[in-house]
Amino acid sequence: MDDKHSIPVVEMVDIVKVFPGVRALDSVSFSVQQGEIHALLGKNGAGKSTLMHVLTGLYTPDSGTIRIRGEIHENLNTAKAKQVGIALVAQHAKFVPGLSIAENVYSGMLPLNWGGFIDWKKMYRDAQEKLGQFDIDIDVSRLMEDTTVAERQMIEIARALFADASVIILDEPTAPLPKHDVAKLFEFVRRQRARGASFIYISHYLEEIFEVADHVTVMRNGVVAGVSPVKDITQPELIRLISGANVERYKRESGKIGNPVLSIKGLNRPGAYTDVQLTLNAGEVVGLTGLEGSGPGELARGLFGLEPLGSGSVMLNDSPYIDGSPISSLKQGLAYLPRDRHGLGIVAIRSVRDNVSLSVLDRLQQSLNLIDGAKEKELVSDFIDILGIKTPSMETAVENLSGGNQQKVVVAKLAATEPKVLILDEPTQGVDVQAKVELLRIVDKLSQRGVAVAVVSDELSELMDICDRIVVFYRGKIIREFRKNHEPITTALLLAAIEGETLENTNASV
Amino acid sequence: MQASKHIPTLLDHLIWVILVGVFIFFVFQSPVFLTSTNITNIFTAAAVLGILVVGQTFVLISGNFDLSSESTLGVCALFGMYLIVPATPPYWGGGILINPYLSIAVIIITGSLFGYINGLLITVGKMNNFIVTLAMLLILRGLMMAFTQGKPISGLNFPPAEVYFWLGHESLFEIPDLIKIPVGVMATGLIFIIGHIVLNHRRFGRELYAIGGNKQAAIASGIDADKRVRQAYIISGGLAALAGWMLAGRVGSIQVNLGDGYIFTVMAAAVIGGISLQGGRGTMLGALGGVLLLSTIDRGLNLMSVSVFWVKVIQGLIIMFAMFIDAQRVRYRKPQAKVAAVTASPANPA
Incomplete structure (x- = not known):
């Protein structure tokens, strides 16, 4: 292992991925060393998810090279990516809530006894021991649905590590977590790093980057905007790289306070x-x-x-x-x-128009209680303008908008009332x-x-x-x-x- | 690359392409297919199915199922006839001899009531919609059999029943040997138009889409989701009764198995027409396409003298094909949705 230390675990070179109308990745290079936590930052739509989909084999790049531990992998598919040790831990790990932690850890490879039945004792004992190896101290007979989100994420990471994953992608792991669990998760991730695991860490929370990451790569509009060791960069610099401009914090002046x-x-x-x-x-x-x-x-x-x-x-x-x-x-x-x-908040499969007008349909009625289409369109397009909602049209399904624009749709719906x-x-x-x-x-x-x-x-x-x-x-x-x-x-x-x-x-x- | 962009749109309108294709196929297969009698037959067969599908569409868009509508159809057709005709053979009615107009009103209310009961059990009783309406399907069919002891109730050759037969039996705008439009077909056409308007241009319909799309978000937007779902079931029940009335006019004598097994065709038509079984997606126009396609295929196979056994097989295959199309729709939408979900925000801890 030691001689491989200088070779990056993951090395993606000049990756290009084009979608109809968008150059999602434009010659992106990205590498992760063994035993490091590498933060991947960027606005929604900057290309980080696409890059990760390429790495996990979900998307095939149009051109570029992917090397895993120095070895070139063409035609990487999801199964192959898993095989070479790439694992994605989603924000909401996929578990069977009604089964015990042990059963979830073992799903697909439950230990059997001589009669071909499940050897429950062995399963609980082994699961406890295995999780213990990763410093997860938890009663494995508890139901998955009774665990906290942080526990679930740790179990998911451990499960990936059992399956010999060496590069783990954490996609906004802390967003659903309460503050004190974030610390626990970080502690856990650091310990796994010390054992040689590498992490790709995607997050919107910049403070976290300084707390946990070693390296940071910032993406913007499908290209790499900057790469740096975390210790050599400041938060304002990061924000500048992410946004491409010097974003001021929004300071509100107190206005007239009424009754x-x-x-x-x-x-x-x-x-x-x-x-x-x-x-x-x-x-x-x-x-x-x-x-x-x-x-x-x-x-x-x-x-x-x-x-x-x-x-x-x-x-x-x-x-x-x-x-x-x-x-x-x-x-x-x-x-x-x-x-x-x-x-x-949103009805994701329905259009921007449907979502914005949803709470005020009663006000938009005309004769025969029919919805006044013209009035509705005027209302929705006004809100699209005022709030700066970026959408191809008001008929676009909300699921196709970025997170920030989805949130503006919800605000528009509320403001309309x-x-x-x-x-x-x-x-x-x-x-x-x-x-x-x-x-x-x-x-x-x-x-x-x-x-x-x-x-x-x-x-x-x-x-x-x-x-x-x-x-x-x-x-x-x-x-x-x-x-x-x-x-x-x-x-x-x-x-x-x-x-x-x-x-x-x-x-x-x- | 450009082509893949159009696949979802193509899938959404595929029904009309297939309908035209199937139609042309049958024109070449059977010399009588393209006659006004046959076209009228297709529309007549589509009329009863269409009404059931309109009702089902409301329920499906709200994210629920109504499996009971075929039994509601049967019970209401039978009950309406029972109220009108004498108790003596060959009629075997109730001997109450009430005014047929009143009888029609009674069964529409009865059907709506069955729908309301479904809705109550699902929204207030918090019971699973699939199972509740499946149970209702069995209960109503069983009641129908127990009530008549298996004997059909007939209104044939009983003049006062003529009014009851009007919707399913009569035609308007008749030009001999050229054209006649059955009342039932016009009624169904009108119901589709009203259904379309209600679904797209009334608060009720728009709220149903939201409920089917994301019930919790709909509630948090100030929508009374439970009330809307109950209303959708009331509509489904009422329209099933209307379909029963129409079918009664076509058959004249109500057997206890009237409408039995119809629900499969209803679901198939809705799904072929692009109504999502997950709720929140689909249009009345699409549903109409599904109804016309199934009726056309049914009639065409009939004219080609395909054995009834094979007709069943073909119907099964069509339903499978519909589900295949539905799965493709999901597949082609998913990549976008997935990217959005990943790049977008955190949802809350469950």
């Missing part, structure tokens, strides 16, 4: 939040943050009727708020942008740097029109950029509230509050 629109008093929901007091004012942007499960997400979903709201007083524009279903929430002027865009209160749950999750800025600008625009906006997020720098107030939850309670222009807000202060430090504690320690 209270939504006031919550003494709201309780056992297991979710306790004694919530919160007021959202017209024209104001309020950030809600905290550890995963500490309350803000639960409150947002509760208010929108996707989960029970609990007991307490909630007033919307001075009348009692009727909770329980998205229908009644939207009717009263409270709209919610879900965190789970694919599950709750002309809400008084807009709650955005992780609005910039999984969208590229440029689209992030555009989304934040849209949030700003909506607040200027007098909408009371709440943003649930753990992207602290974003919250600091756009919020008038940041409310921090800890174990279901509002533990601190930071007001812009009243007190300094820093990441350190926010993090301390998120970890449970109250104002009294802070003062006492000073």
